Amino acid sequence: MRVDGIPTRTLWWENGVIRMIDQPKLPHRFVIVELPTWRETAVAIRDMTVRGAGAIGATGALGVAQAAVEAPEREFHTFVTAAANTLRSTRPTAQNLFAGIDYVLRAIEAEGDDIALAREAAVAAGNAFCDDDAESCRRIGELGAPIVTARPRVSTHCNAGWLAFVDWGSALSPIYAAARGGAMPFVFVDETRPRQQGSQLTAWELGQEGIAHAIIADNATGHYLKAGDIDMVIVGSDRIAANGDVANKIGTYTSALAARAAGVPFYVAAPTTTIASHTPTGADIPIEERSPDEVLYVWGWSDDGRFIRVRTAPASSTAKNPAFDVTPAELVTAIITERGIVPATVEGIRSVARG
DSSP states (O other): OEETTEEOOSEEEETTEEEEEOGGGTTTOOOEEEEOSHHHHHHHHHTTSSOSHHHHHHHHHHHHHHHHHHSOGGGHHHHHHHHHHHHHTSOSSOHHHHHHHHHHHHHHHTTTTOHHHHHHHHHHHHHHHHHHHHHHHHHHHHHHHHHHHHSOEEEEOSOOSGGGSSSSOSSSHHHHHHHHTTOOOEEEEEOOTTTTHIIIIIHHHHHHHTOOEEEEOGGGHHHHHHTTOOSEEEEOOSEEETTSOEEEETTHHHHHHHHHHHTOOEEEEOOGGGEETTOOSGGGSOOOBOOTHHHHEEEEEOTTSOEEEEEOSOTTOOOOOBOEEEEOGGGOSEEEETTEEEOSSHHHHHHHOOO
16 A cells, blocks of 8 residues: 555564554554564554554564563574463454464474574574465455445444554455546445554545545444445454454444444455354454543644643543454345355355465
């Protein structure tokens, strides 16, 4: 994808250092941060310097590669295993994180006790996982573009664009592909409280691509669906259970219910690395509970150029902050993957799931 017309990925490996876009600085500042060690990489995942299922997965994969490069030879496997466990614990919901970590660990294990080859294999596997993420998302765009072309007024939730993956994105990829193919989609961008990934990230991405859009309050989506102003809803996913239930950013379930009531198709776009075949249903998906401060405070740029935090709630109030909810499979029209568009059923998921 492009930033000011320049092709750019969300993150990449450079001589042992992970370089990535500092997402909390957007849309007002475009900053590249450097993560020279796996420990700093783990912190970046936990504090959401990087966020989005695919981007987290790629970062986890490269984090294990960093650990393999850093590990002392005599304690190589113990060191890498401990690092992988720490990386795995940073975010509990997104399946892509575990897929990326396990992908690199398998490459390391395949080299046995040849440490030099294991280090090389880890770096190669980390980069391969990133490339696979980008290509899968490009393919999602290719397959999903005809749906957007036919239904060009689109509602989204959170950010499932290229910032949430290595490139292209999931839910936004069909929109980008349709626009580049000559269609003129219009996107209703849910602001996505409490971290505002829609208004801060999705809107910024769409602006970079020159795609018409409007930011709306999360609780305005139902209004526009009922009024007939939205032709389809398309969202991403952080984990898809074996039965087709979908975990995504909190508020997705509400949009799905409103879409069903309005008779509007509700699509989920995700690479198959998001599918968790070992998770039977949505009830088995762990839901991350984040800090109440994300609800009680907002961050933003002041007129004098300072990035500041402001409390918006009474000092005596507490808050609850689930990061995700689960949309039941029966509310999902179809799931757009790089391997095909399938129904949100056991059979549909099984037909595209990896391994």
